[in-house]
Amino acid sequence: MLNCRDVSRLISQSMDARLPWRHRLAVRLHLLYCVWCRRYAAQLQFLRRAMQKMAATPEFAEDQKLSSEAKARMRGRLQQALDRSSPPFP
């Protein structure tokens, strides 16, 4: 018999790889009578939906932009590298 600690670990694993059938069956049976693990499984699915929505909506993920100082630094280093890579024509 699996306990809740085992089942919570297996639920997490099942989101990354297909479980062996024995474990799948044992988890299903456990979920039939354990409301807490049922909630746990549903909430992990919700987490996945939330993360995917975050990925699809960049402004949710991060609203900070590069500072103009950082951009100036980048332009400078890029220009140096450009000058080195293509010597001026004689």
Place this chain on the structure above:
Amino acid sequence: MSDQLSSSCPTQPSRHGPSAGLQPEGWVENYSDELFGFVVGRVRDHATAEDLVQETFLAALKASPDFAGRSSERAWLFGILRKKLADYFRRAGREIAVPDVESPLPEEAGAFYTSGVGKEGWSKLLAPRAWEEPDESLVNKEFWAVLKRCLSRLPGHTAQIFMLREMDGVSTEEICKDVGVSPNNLWVMLHRARLGLRRCLEVHWFRGKGKNE
């Protein structure tokens, strides 16, 4: 450790100028914000994100004779940034300390009874509560702020690994290879992230929103 991913990025400076179709002079103007926005949530701090964007531009310049024009300049730069990010994770992977799987994880502390009839069952205090209409949260701006705070509280690089898996949909095999962790260590990190985030959201967002028992 072999460096397969970066080997496709030439490190020898080219003797030729950038190839046609590329405008390095406009890169910072046109792409830096977008590249930074992609990477900043995936690493631990702004300075690292800035460094990765900078490294991307310099690597792109060196590799520019190989730019075949098969993809857009933007897609090409993003491809290089992803390789730089993978390199970063591989370096970080060496520092990731993973607790023993057999011992209880820190995120599990108090969540399961350790003795009595309900041994290894959820403890009444920390068992998952009912979340009322969770998907309504996905249109709530405040929810995203809470989720980001919860992500930032995860230990070490757990959040970054979790984001690779859940936001970018990278397979566990690829993450293991890119970050240089064993499959076992990876699933422990993912499990810890899920336990920690679930609990954090429950306490800081869903508490009071659901019916408890």
